[in-house]
Amino acid sequence: MALVGVLALQGSYNEHIAGMPFSSLSDHIYVFWVLLLGVKGVEIKKPEQLENVASLIIPGGESTTMAKLAEYHNLFPALREFVKMGKPVWGTCAGLIFLADRATGQKIGGQELVGGLDCMVHRNFFGSQLQSFETELSVPELASKEGGPEVFRGVFIRAPAILEVGPQVEVLADYPVPANKWKDSNPGVEGHEENSGSEKKVIVAVRQGNLLATAFHPELTADTRWHSYFLKMATETEGASSSVVAVGADLDLNQPTKIDLPVFL
Numbered sequence: 001m002a003l004v005g006v007l008a009l010q011g012s013y014n015e016h017i018a019g020m021p022f023s024s025l026s027d028h029i030y031v032f033w034v035l036l037l038g039v040k041g042v043e044i045k046k047p048e049q050l051e052n053v054a055s056l057i058i059p060g061g062e063s064t065t066m067a068k069l070a071e072y073h074n075l076f077p078a079l080r081e082f083v084k085m086g087k088p089v090w091g092t093c094a095g096l097i098f099l100a101d102r103a104t105g106q107k108i109g110g111q112e113l114v115g116g117l118d119c120m121v122h123r124n125f126f127g128s129q130l131q132s133f134e135t136e137l138s139v140p141e142l143a144s145k146e147g148g149p150e151v152f153r154g155v156f157i158r159a160p161a162i163l164e165v166g167p168q169v170e171v172l173a174d175y176p177v178p179a180n181k182w183k184d185s186n187p188g189v190e191g192h193e194e195n196s197g198s199e200k201k202v203i204v205a206v207r208q209g210n211l212l213a214t215a216f217h218p219e220l221t222a223d224t225r226w227h228s229y230f231l232k233m234a235t236e237t238e239g240a241s242s243s244v245v246a247v248g249a250d251l252d253l254n255q256p257t258k259i260d261l262p263v264f265l
């Protein structure tokens with residue numbers, strides 16, 4: 001059975017594990033998902049646990065804290081190796097920051113990054129918790145692969161945004177922001193695309209080979225298309241059908257999943 005690791009140091013990893021079975025809290029649907037796609041989510045807390053999974057989700061949370069915990073558990077070398085081996089990794093929000101090659105807006109002293117994704121991310125582009133918001137994003141590529149509507153409900157919580165990407169990076173969703181907001185947070189940075197004098201676009205979802213990154217939180221919605229898009233990346237990759245047994249904290253199907261953030265259905 002293919003195992004999807006979810007980095008479980010801090011943040012919304014429970015929601016991602018729940019996201020495997022349609023973000024549903026209902027265990028029987030989870031069992032259905034496991035039977036249908038042969039996928040299981042397992043928590044990753046130690047470097048050696050990465051050896052047992054075919055792909056990895058790095059969830060949202062607070063990237064500075066997550067980086068400190070990852071450093072404490074000596075996870076960075078193993079995470080970098082995982083990315084380099086071409087195994088699929090999906091970073092959401094703080095996870096996106098982890099995957100970026102370059103970051104701005106970091107706390108004093110900065111933070112260690114896993115890297116691999118050729119982009120510059122602004123850690124708190126949209127502001128504080130109070131500036132969190134939801135919006136409909138245009139997602140033509142996702143809809144063409146996964147079906148469904150051409151829009152996706154983006155839940156942005158203290159969200160980062162991608163300001164610049166390298167040539168290998170495919171933009172899957174972007175979001176217009178007023179040019180004055182852009183200028184305030186990014187003096188000297190040109191930006192992705194200018195569509196009028198008063199608006200610029202920031203990038204909020206990308207793919208670069210085995211890496212997927214979203215600035216918003218698909219695990220907090222009932223729309224599972226990003227999860228199934230990622231699972232397809234995972235099953236396309238050789239070794240995804242590995243039948244190794246997971247170590248460490250495993251998902252107990254008889255336990256209700258602990259959700260500490262609201263799930264928007």
Ligand SMILES: NC(=O)CC[C@H](N)C(=O)O
Pocket residue numbers: 059060061062063064092093094095097123124157158159160
């Ligand atoms: N929801 C999130 O993951 C927020 C990420 C946050 N901006 C950070 O720096 O880590």
